[in-house]
Amino acid sequence: MFGTDRKDLATELETMLDMAKTLFVQHVREGQNADQAVVKYTSQNDLYKVIDFDLPNVGKGVDGTFELIKKTLDYSVNSWNPRFMDKLYAGTNPIGVISEMLIAVLNGNSHVYHVSPVFTLMEIQVTKAVGELLNMGENSGGLLCPGGSASNLLAMFTARNKLFPSITKTGYLPRPYPGAEYGPLKIFTSISSHYSIDKAAQVMGLGTNSIIKVPTDSCGRMRVDRLEILIRESVDRGETPFFVNATAGTTVLGAFDPIRAIATVAKQFNCWLHVDGSWGGSVVFSNSAVKTTNWLDGSGLADTFTLNPHKLLGVPLQCSMLLTPHKAHALFAQANSLAADYLFHGNPYDLGAGTIGCGRRPDAVKMFLAWTFYGRQGFGNRVDRALGSAADLTTMVRNRKDRGFILVKDPSPFLQVCFWYIPNHLSNHVLHWEAQGNYTANVSLVTKMLHLRLREIGEFLVDHAPLDSLPHFFRIVINSPTVSVERDLAGLLDAIEEAGKEIEWDRVFG
């Protein structure tokens, strides 16, 4: 096996590709069949019984490994099924699979140009193209990072290095340290922003106390009036506000913070403006909707902008880009590079120099090939279709009000449709809960019980979430380009009602 000379790997690959094709095409076909479950629900203990997870001393070769691959497919979530509406990503598509194969065959690494020349230029071109769509101008560009959290961290790291370069050497030493040029650094982000902002502050040694959470309006958007007051108060306390994060498409509700107004405030206080558009940034590809233009209005004013094609555009995980209007590669390399001269010999096309890491997956390739395949219009159609389906689902939930469905927000701000379902025969209980003051916990329990039942059946995969002080609700994410309003979305509401009938509520609340 390994270690023997001159084996014909090409022929081995050919054989294995044929076997893989049979299994994978069948998996995709099943995913498109509405009668198939999204997943065979299996607990950890049961999974250990049906799959052999022991790692062998002597290799099992082609047949043994393909047996394992087949079982893996059988017991995994089939994300090609449009009824997978659990997360902000959906299944991928054929060009997604092919692009991952291309990266694997080349074993691509886009830290230095000379080992990945084509992939490097693809990264430069596709980040520039997205930056231009975001109105960042001709000096725009960016870097791919291993996920939206990593892009947000790179943004905060770059901002800190650019604004307070001494920290890269001396470490973070705010006032009252003798000679400090800055007070405690502060970050402003809405209460509905993603936890990766908090995590980035933790990683960077700023601590979660450095995060000042800005309240949101009734639609879940950052309140800019409160942002300004909070920054001013922070300055008055002798702190140093340096980073404002606006979210384009919040994780739970899908709200878009008003970027242009936030930019005005951020610049007034010399703060770095970052936009976390991991989820919502992709609406920049929309062909039609006027509202999508409004949603991202001011994006060109951001210093950095995160956008994850692996979410709304169907590019395989991971594919996240951090964009900037400030001569991207010069910015990142200047702010972040360490002189590692064993690797970097001074070529400005060596993109790794501006990152936190060293070796890098060339994830930009997947976006480049998907764009080539579908065109900007194809991406736009996908976005617009999802917006239509989400509006349809919202309407259907509203229309089932009498049957116990309650929208959390009406209309739904974006592609997440959020609602509670309280079966009518439980409504007496609800009155009782309200009187007793344990309303929130019990409504959350109803949601969780229904959710558990759905998961056991496996026909749909959806998630639930809390928000501020509200009880847990269903968060249905519309993303898959093959979702059918009647079959899948009405079907989901039916399935939830059905689950409501099957659960023995007396035992839950007895």
Place this chain on the structure above:
Amino acid sequence: MFGTDRKDLATELETMLDMAKTLFVQHVREGQNADQAVVKYTSQNDLYKVIDFDLPNVGKGVDGTFELIKKTLDYSVNSWNPRFMDKLYAGTNPIGVISEMLIAVLNGNSHVYHVSPVFTLMEIQVTKAVGELLNMGENSGGLLCPGGSASNLLAMFTARNKLFPSITKTGYLPRPYPGAEYGPLKIFTSISSHYSIDKAAQVMGLGTNSIIKVPTDSCGRMRVDRLEILIRESVDRGETPFFVNATAGTTVLGAFDPIRAIATVAKQFNCWLHVDGSWGGSVVFSNSAVKTTNWLDGSGLADTFTLNPHKLLGVPLQCSMLLTPHKAHALFAQANSLAADYLFHGNPYDLGAGTIGCGRRPDAVKMFLAWTFYGRQGFGNRVDRALGSAADLTTMVRNRKDRGFILVKDPSPFLQVCFWYIPNHLSNHVLHWEAQGNYTANVSLVTKMLHLRLREIGEFLVDHAPLDSLPHFFRIVINSPTVSVERDLAGLLDAIEEAGKEIEWDRVFG
């Protein structure tokens, strides 16, 4: 295209897999043909001329995209060619390609169990298995991270959170900050360790001043006597040493720091012991060599250990694991998790909770499948064969001493064979340089000119590096399981000599 209903994606995938197979199998076949160049050397400007990097408004569909894929293959580095000896990774293998396809088809995301049940258990089992090989015991395990730098950062982050939990909230506020429980945090690592340790300290707000570099012995290994003195001096200055990094396989030379002796010192001062075995950790799979056991002796004493199967084991990039003996998932989740209850509903199998990120590529799957395919023995054969080839190349370089080859270290510590080549007709110049005191710069220039010439020819891809105050030398990495001593390694030395004849040295030093 996108946005239309119910298209048969399975059939589309089938067609594209057939087209991809033809191209990819041919690419692998060419990579195995010694007469083929590793790369068609192309500058950025030329590449922009031969490939159309414009991103279209209207999609180009299957044929247009495959035309681009074909050109990408033509102008990329063929890492299946054993003459790619430039980096610490080599080409991958057929099961590597298949495992990337599997991840793509499932669009796997291993942050929470319920969307990736099988992949989650594979990650738990394969990190436990590697941890046990490293003598970390039955509570060992780990997490996959997007690259060795990310693993090293997660190690440092976990150590800080575990040892100084207040920092996660208040931020990094060392003495003389009023009420501080710790002095300036300090990190100890050898002068030859990877720059990701420095970068991690930068990211975490500790600054590069927090890094105390420990000298190495004549073989490039950390001097433990100096480590102890440096830590003691640091404590005497009122600082707080907290993190000691030992390197198992340094980037340039491939030296192994003595882990067991370092562990004794680290524990004496209550420091977290991390081992960066990104490159050398894989020797734990060796079947035979007594010395490989010595190299990792004490690995079980490490608090965390980075090992990158994407380097020496041929798993596709990225595949890096951070291992620990301390009940891995409990350790990471306790130290690092933020309560993101929209996503994490309390399942201890939700591995994402312990990481810096959110969504995660299930890179563990690639290691799991490669291990299943080749077995532990197959990995061992690969490692042992590479060690044999590196020893052979070292001997050949030594035997060409009269022709101008000079080994940097004899014997080579590991799989990197490092040497200078000064063509004999330049030896007069060398005497002159020594007299003038510009020896280092000129020897570096000789190496770089030879290297540039080799790169233009494209028959071999190798890199050069400096070390401490030494001039740049060739660093040849032996990794590919199909490298032939006669054809590829003797051939490389011949090609370097040939380049030495072709360069117009008079114009270089005229």
